[in-house]
Amino acid sequence: MDYKIISSTCSYCGCGCGVLFQVMDGRLIDTLPMKTHPVNEGKLCIKGWNLHEHVVSDKRLTSPMLKKNGQLQEVSWDEAVRTVADRLTSIIEEHGPDSVGVLASAKVTNEENYLIQKFTRAVIGTNNVDHCARHCHSSTVVGLAAAFGSGAMTNSIAEIEDAACIFISGSNTSACHPLIARRVFKAKEKGAKLIVADPRNIQLSRFADVAVTQRLGSDVAMLNGMMHIILKNDWHAKSYVEERCEEFDAFKAVVEAYTPDKVEAITGIAQTDLKKMAELYATNTPASIIYAMGITQHTTGVDNVKSCCNLAMLCGNIGVKSGGVNPLRGQNNVQGACDMGGLPNVFPAYQPVNVKANNEKFAKAWGKDLPDQIGYTITDMTQAMLDGKLKALYVIGENPKMSDPDQNHLDKALEKLDLLICQDIFLSETAEKADVLFAAASVAEKDGTFTSTERRCLRVRKAIDPIGNVLADWEIIAKLSTAMGYEMNYAGPEAIFNEMASVTPSYAGMTYERLGLDGLQWPCPNTDHPGTRFLHKDQFTRGKGLFHAVEYLDPAEMPDDEYPYFLTTGRMFAHFHTGTMTRVSPHLNTEQKTGYVEIHPEDAKALAINDGDAVKLATRRGQIELPARISNKVKPGLLFVPFHFAENSANILTNSAFDPIAKIPEFKVCAVKVAPAGVKGTPHV
Amino acid sequence: MRQQVKAWLEQGTVNILLGYKLGQGYPLPCCFTKENLDEAAELIAGRARYFLI
Ligand code: SF4
Numbered sequence: 001m002d003y004k005i006i007s008s009t010c011s012y013c014g015c016g017c018g019v020l021f022q023v024m025d026g027r028l029i030d031t032l033p034m035k036t037h038p039v040n041e042g043k044l045c046i047k048g049w050n051l052h053e054h055v056v057s058d059k060r061l062t063s064p065m066l067k068k069n070g071q072l073q074e075v076s077w078d079e080a081v082r083t084v085a086d087r088l089t090s091i092i093e094e095h096g097p098d099s100v101g102v103l104a105s106a107k108v109t110n111e112e113n114y115l116i117q118k119f120t121r122a123v124i125g126t127n128n129v130d131h132c133a134r135h136c137h138s139s140t141v142v143g144l145a146a147a148f149g150s151g152a153m154t155n156s157i158a159e160i161e162d163a164a165c166i167f168i169s170g171s172n173t174s175a176c177h178p179l180i181a182r183r184v185f186k187a188k189e190k191g192a193k194l195i196v197a198d199p200r201n202i203q204l205s206r207f208a209d210v211a212v213t214q215r216l217g218s219d220v221a222m223l224n225g226m227m228h229i230i231l232k233n234d235w236h237a238k239s240y241v242e243e244r245c246e247e248f249d250a251f252k253a254v255v256e257a258y259t260p261d262k263v264e265a266i267t268g269i270a271q272t273d274l275k276k277m278a279e280l281y282a283t284n285t286p287a288s289i290i291y292a293m294g295i296t297q298h299t300t301g302v303d304n305v306k307s308c309c310n311l312a313m314l315c316g317n318i319g320v321k322s323g324g325v326n327p328l329r330g331q332n333n334v335q336g337a338c339d340m341g342g343l344p345n346v347f348p349a350y351q352p353v354n355v356k357a358n359n360e361k362f363a364k365a366w367g368k369d370l371p372d373q374i375g376y377t378i379t380d381m382t383q384a385m386l387d388g389k390l391k392a393l394y395v396i397g398e399n400p401k402m403s404d405p406d407q408n409h410l411d412k413a414l415e416k417l418d419l420l421i422c423q424d425i426f427l428s429e430t431a432e433k434a435d436v437l438f439a440a441a442s443v444a445e446k447d448g449t450f451t452s453t454e455r456r457c458l459r460v461r462k463a464i465d466p467i468g469n470v471l472a473d474w475e476i477i478a479k480l481s482t483a484m485g486y487e488m489n490y491a492g493p494e495a496i497f498n499e500m501a502s503v504t505p506s507y508a509g510m511t512y513e514r515l516g517l518d519g520l521q522w523p524c525p526n527t528d529h530p531g532t533r534f535l536h537k538d539q540f541t542r543g544k545g546l547f548h549a550v551e552y553l554d555p556a557e558m559p560d561d562e563y564p565y566f567l568t569t570g571r572m573f574a575h576f577h578t579g580t581m582t583r584v585s586p587h588l589n590t591e592q593k594t595g596y597v598e599i600h601p602e603d604a605k606a607l608a609i610n611d612g613d614a615v616k617l618a619t620r621r622g623q624i625e626l627p628a629r630i631s632n633k634v635k636p637g638l639l640f641v642p643f644h645f646a647e648n649s650a651n652i653l654t655n656s657a658f659d660p661i662a663k664i665p666e667f668k669v670c671a672v673k674v675a676p677a678g679v680k681g682t683p684h685v
Numbered sequence: 686m687r688q689q690v691k692a693w694l695e696q697g698t699v700n701i702l703l704g705y706k707l708g709q710g711y712p713l714p715c716c717f718t719k720e721n722l723d724e725a726a727e728l729i730a731g732r733a734r735y736f737l738i
Contacts, residue, residue, distance in 0.1 A: 001701060003716040005737075007708065020713065022737065035733050036711045516709040 001025065006463035007034060007517055009450050011107065011443035012047040012576050014329035015039060015179040016452025018517065019051060021444055021463035028052045028444050028464050038518045039157055045178035046574055046588065053585035060425055061439035062468025072437060077471065084436050085483035087419050091392045097125035101381045101390050104131040104342030105397030106334035109448025109460055111496040112473040113340035114348060116396060119477050122368040123486045127353050127375030131342045132398055133334050134378045138662040139296040140327040141338060143305025149542025152335065154324035155288065155534040156454045156521065161186035163322040165193040165284035169219065170294015174203045175573040177328045193280045197222060198294060199568060200640060201633045210276045213635055216566045217298055217555035217669040218267040223307035224552065225263030226278040227255045227314055235282035237316030244545055245313050251547035266552060282315050286323035297667040299556045301659040306548040313545045319536035329453035336451030344375030348504040365503050379663040385413035392419040396473060399428040402578035405665040406621045406656040407649055423476060426580045429646050439470040446472040448493045449515065457510055458519035555669040556657035563619060563671035565639050569650040572642045579644040595645035598631040607674065612681030619672050622652040629684050639672060690717060691725035703737055704728050
């Protein structure tokens with residue numbers, strides 16, 4: 001018997017929990033939580049405990065494939081890579097490098113993301129590289145960078161349990177980031193005050209000192225209202241604001257207009273609750289703000305983030321242990337994919353592509369002239385496909401057919417492509433449409449690093465040999481690059497990591513040896529640096545913290561006579577994103593096998609809908625049919641649909657209207673109508 | 686303890702022993718066998734407890 005234990009990192013959410021893979025005679029048989037890990041301390045959520053199940057699923061892709069006569073057929077790696085190299089080369093020759101787009105991935109390693117953006121820039125010759133961060137936290141990156149100078153979670157996960165107050169807004173933390181919710185519960189046990197603001201009654205609301213269900217998309221008004229009360233009561237940190245921040249007066253002038261009655265009219269939050277929220281946050285320091293997609297996925301996503309920053313600065317909560325503005329990143333390596341430059345405007349470590357010195361630095365390092373025009377975002381790519389400007393799309397570890405808003409619109413765009421290349425571990429809804437399919441190795445079959453939501457760069461270790469004729473993503477990109485005339489000969493992920501660290505100042509002090517089992521948090525500028533637990537100590541990254549004067553704006557689409565309900569979308573605890581990994585995992589799939597819509601009992605009664613009955617939801621973009629779940633989690637007039645399920649995909653309904661700066665779509669709000677579909681169902685237990 | 690375990694494995698008293706060894710500063714479960722006798726020198730005792738397999 002050959003039995004071994006390999007330490008690695010969970011590849012579901014952004015918490016970065018340490019796992020141990022149990023391997024028996026070369027087979028991956030189980031996942032255990034790492035007892036001494038600084039993030040999860042021997043605990044895992046249901047997804048982490050079952051991490052191995054998707055790896056060993058018989059639905060895994062096991063060979064590269066080419067579409068021949070309309071069918072995907074297994075081919076050799078040489079044939080698949082040669083075909084893509086030849087077709088990309090001819091598209092570039094005919095239409096120019098900007099006719100190609102690449103989607104990097106929040107699921108693959110830092111090393112692989114580094115190579116993806118290097119391949120896009122140095123081999124294809126375009127900055128058209130983006131990834132799903134556009135859809136989750138692009139507004140965070142823009143908003144935090146504008147206010148503080150750095151677009152990442154300011155504090156650390158472990159610090160949350162020592163906060164005196166925790167304000168959670170737009171994050172269903174116990175369902176989506178369970179090992180961060182654990183720190184919130186620990187903080188409560190230690191006496192912290194908890195404020196929860198969410199349009200739904202989420203689990204954490206039950207534990208809150210004050211919980212409110214603000215009207216969908218009204219966050220700026222709510223936050224301005226809290227700050228209005230704080231200023232009126234003189235609860236703000238005057239000397240902190242004076243010494244460490246700027247543009248306070250313009251901000252104050254706007255906030256003065258957000259009186260409690262005006263805010264109640266917009267948000268539906270009772271004035272007494274708003275006052276309690278303001279008082280708890282301002283008078284219990286350090287206070288930590290935690291948020292997720294409920295803040296970011298709006299046409300006002302950047303404004304929402306800036307308002308969170310305003311509140312934290314107003315009360316002196318930035319640059320202090322257990323305080324901060326803490327966006328929870330949804331995917332295991334979405335932070336890393338951003339850090340590595342999987343974005344159309346920046347090289348690794350957010351060095352702008354259109355700054356001459358940066359461009360020259362990377363051109364020298366990579367031995368190639370590089371484009372200096374900012375490329376297409378994902379949002380731009382859809383329109384460019386429809387306009388015939390984008391001819392080829394290379395999708396790595398993403399499933400845009402399920403994850404992008406207004407699915408019918410995207411389907412039309414994908415049909416216009418001359419070449420769709422997908423690289424995945426499963427035949428996702430997008431991969432089904434590919435002309436060429438590269439079969440990739442899973443998290444247990446390769447080495448590398450992920451960077452978690454708290455900026456912690458953590459090792460991923462190979463536990464088993466690849467299942468089938470698959471290659472690690474970095475090997476595929478290196479092969480393709482070499483086939484296109486730009487040699488990439490890396491001995492392995494460590495060599496790629498070392499090259500990346502040499503051009504990425506925030507990772508410069510990291511090596512595989514130094515990362516060990518608990519990783520290092522950036523910035524880590526040199527090999528003696530211990531990493532950084534919280535940012536902006538003594539001084540903001542940009543010098544002074546910048547207040548923004550932010551006015552409330554309505555969402556792009558509000559209910560009306562034709563579409564009288566609000567619709568919001570999100571995750572549920574057992575599934576992850578587009579379901580490609582969790583729906584093939586037996587222990588997760590059994591928790592929830594298909595989609596559903598939450599509807600308030602009063603609305604259900606008015607529409608003669610019983611629990612479990614099939615209902616039709618329709619928006620201006622499309623319609624779906626799915627079972628009703630009658631629930632007090634939503635208020636009258638609000639419906640909720642989880643977005644994991646292809647057969648009743650929530651993103652057929654969602655609005656592609658986007659934030660003008662971050663270009664993040666407004667997944668969280670649209671107007672919908674609902675009607676019984678005439679099929680009686682079984683009540684949900 | 687280390688010598689005892691090594692002797693048991695060498696003599697075939699036990700075929701495998703599930704114990705702990707340090708991996709980059711942390712106690713991690715390890716399967717000690719006759720094939721990897723040298724590893725027995727790394728066996729540690731401590732408070733970490735994992736249920737395995
Ligand atoms: S909390 Fe996130 S990282 Fe931790 S086990 Fe669950 S899914 Fe994995």
